[in-house]
Amino acid sequence: MTDISIPTDFENLSPEKPVAGRRAPEDILSQVFGYEGFRPLQEDIVRTVIGGDNALVLMPTGGGKSLCYQIPALARPGTAIVVSPLIALMQDQVAALRQQGVKAAYLNSTMDIQQAWATENELMTGELDLLYCAPERLLQPRTLELLHRVSIALFAIDEAHCVSQWGHDFRSDYLGLELLAREFAGVPRIALTATADERTRQEIAQRLSLVDARHFISGFDRPNIQYRITPKTNANKQLLDFIKEEHEGDSGVVYCLSRNKVEATARMLSQHGYNALPYHAGLPPEERAHNQERFLREDGVIVVATIAFGMGIDKPDVRFVAHLDLPKSLEAYYQETGRAGRDGNPSTAWMVYGLQDVIKLRQMLEGSQGNEQFKRVERQKMDAMLGLCEVISCRRQVLLRYFGDSLDSPCGNCDTCLTPPETWDGTVAVQKALSCVYRTGQRFGVTYLIDVLRGSENDRIAQAGHDRISTYGIGSELSASEWKSVFRQLVANGYLRADPEGYGALQLTPECRPLLRGEDVVLLRKDPVKKTSSRTRGRSPAREHITDQKGWEALRSCRKRLAEQQGVPPYVIFHDATLMEILERRPSSMVELSEVSGVGKAKLEKYGEVFLEELASL
Structure with a gap:
């Protein structure tokens, strides 16, 4: 949306005074989000940001990154500004937060002028806990002017790897976020990403002025x-x-x-x-x-x-x-x-x-x-x-x-x-393959080379005279698919390269010399033969342990009906994991339902009776 002037009725507005007596992070985690305990590193990150310090967070997808800034946003006075690269993402997160009773909004290009003014009014009057916006929107002079006039709890920079030119999702708009350190020096900043090697981490820290911030690096493992x-x-x-x-x-x-x-x-x-x-x-x-x-x-x-x-x-x-x-x-x-x-x-x-x-x-x-x-x-x-x-x-x-x-x-x-893969001594096969590439002039692709090695009788080979070279027919002991595996591993390991001109011909690299001379023993991987999966056919591994399929489908239908009524994705109502726990526990009262992970106070009030009735009817 194009830059627009500030409405005159904003001129006399001043930000709401900081609210005293904010809730403790443990209470927010339990009462708002419905979780009983923090995951590893979450509590340290939350307390760091609540205390006013900066943080750089690397945490795997699904590890709970969002809570690392959402809880401080509710614990600190003012509005948290969240930089998010995608409209769909910010809309979903705002919808989910509103379901939990959090005052969240976004500013993006899908809004008309009146909608944008209404959101800006909520920001100026201190009515918002979190405001999401894209980096290009945040960096507009108008937006920066508004932010200088309100109480800001923190800046959260999500998908922070977008700032790195060595990253895989580089976004040039992220480069301008370095001004936050200068223009809002007293406001804590937290940058978060799920994917960054050491080079990318260093660039994130440098470009966002987070070199001296506390760095929290969680394990990258996703065991599920x-x-x-x-x-x-x-x-x-x-x-x-x-x-x-x-x-x-x-x-x-x-x-x-x-x-x-x-x-x-x-x-x-x-x-x-x-x-x-x-x-x-x-x-x-x-x-x-x-x-x-x-x-x-x-x-x-x-x-x-x-x-x-x-x-x-x-x-x-x-x-x-x-x-x-x-x-x-x-x-x-x-x-x-x-x-x-x-x-x-x-x-x-x-x-x-x-x-x-x-x-x-x-x-x-x-x-x-x-x-x-x-x-x-x-x-x-x-x-x-x-x-x-x-x-x-x-x-x-x-x-x-x-x-x-x-x-x-x-x-x-x-x-x-x-299923541990088998290996085999491929030294001789490798020498045959490399020799064939050399003796055919390094001008042919893998299918042709395999035909030569296996002694195929076709006009193309005969016309090129390759039925008379020493490597013709010396590889008949391997099938075509086995030879493809050999060539794939040679290219993957850098012993052969594809013609950079784009014609698909395979060419030798300097690394293959020890192999041709027989100085190295080469162990190759045997491609596995497909076996029938040990899992129940057609059954998702996430739901294999659900014995009451009728009850599961009833709860999903209930969730879908509620989601359609409100125009939100079903998981915004409850995640599958929460539904599974409800089905397993079979709570019979609001108190029992409140003990299910993912059922916070706001969702309990909105949906508790509906799901209890659904359970009672099963």
Whole structure:
């Protein structure tokens, strides 16, 4: 929305005086949000900010980051200003806070002038506990002028990795937030993110003047997420089998690299009876907003998207995140998979990965317009991503180590722990593959090279004279799929590279010399043979332990009816975890219901009788 002048009736307004006797953080946690105790680090962060000090917080998605500034906002005098990068995110968070009896609002471009004036009036008269706005809105001269005239409790900068040019979601508007340290020197600032390696953390601290602030780094582990990466054979069939066997009826996100693939995959899923919607930057804004709204408000919707979708999505019951293409970095992978299981219930991060993914990403990187320093950093990030794909030990340990975290023993909840991969001595096979690349002139792609190695009789090989070279037919002991695995691992580990001109030819790198000379022994990973999942077919792992399916569906229907009446997503009423606890405990009074985690005072008053009646009718 364009900048507008301040209405004349604001001129004589002054901010409300600080309110004495604010509640203790423990009381706010219990009475407003319905939780009995803080999670690790939350209490220290909350008390730091309430005390007026700055903080930089790294906490995994679903770890309770929002409470780290929402509770201080209610404990300190004045209005907390929350910087949020996405309109949908701020709208959902405001809706959730209002359900809990918190006076929250937002300022964004979806509002007309009258709506904006009304919100600004609430700010000026001290009626708001929290005000959400985008960085570009906050930095407008008009907004800064308003903020200088009110009592501000704190500034919270959400998704703080957006300030880093080394981050995966860089937003140039975030760079202007450095002025908060100068213009509002006495106001505490808290910056929060779920994803940042050491380089990104340093840049966040420097750009937001938080080098001397207290840094709180929580563990990056999401133990409820099961990480699985499998070789790509037929991606569509693999995706369908995965959903049918493990996540029938669940909400999920499927990531693809291109817009065309997003739309094709959404159509494919729809044709097989799934409620699947596309999302990418090329769709009309109205269609994107509509599809995102349906995903947030309806059960069982699958969004097929590019990386344009997801930052800040607050839906707690996403049961799976699937990747049909390889992410560019572990930061992107962690951020995207982190959208699963925000409620703490079992969820799956599933990916198919093949040689063409590696070739495509390496070609995109080498063909980019970035300088050599940029390309060097991006290569390191890509190598780390490929290392996770090819690792034969615990995937979670590799992922956490990248972010400076650690896990003492294997997690037991990733595919390499559940089904340890076999390895084999691939030294001879590797030498054959590399020799074949060399003797065919480093001008051919993997399919042609495999045909030569396996001695295929076709005109193309004969015309090129490659049926007479020494590597013709020397690899008949391996199947075509086994050779694809060999070439994939050679490219992933940097022994071969894709032609940077984009023609798909494989070329030798200097790193392959010791292998050609036989100086190194090469252990390769055997691609696993698909096995039927041990989970109940079609039953979400988050709901496997629910024995009363009729009661579960009745409570969900009750929640959905209330949500539709108020125009909010169902999880804003109660999270799945809260519904499960209600079903398990079967409270028969308001007092008993108040003891359920996630049932605060405001929600108890609004919905208590309705849910007690529903339980009594079961």
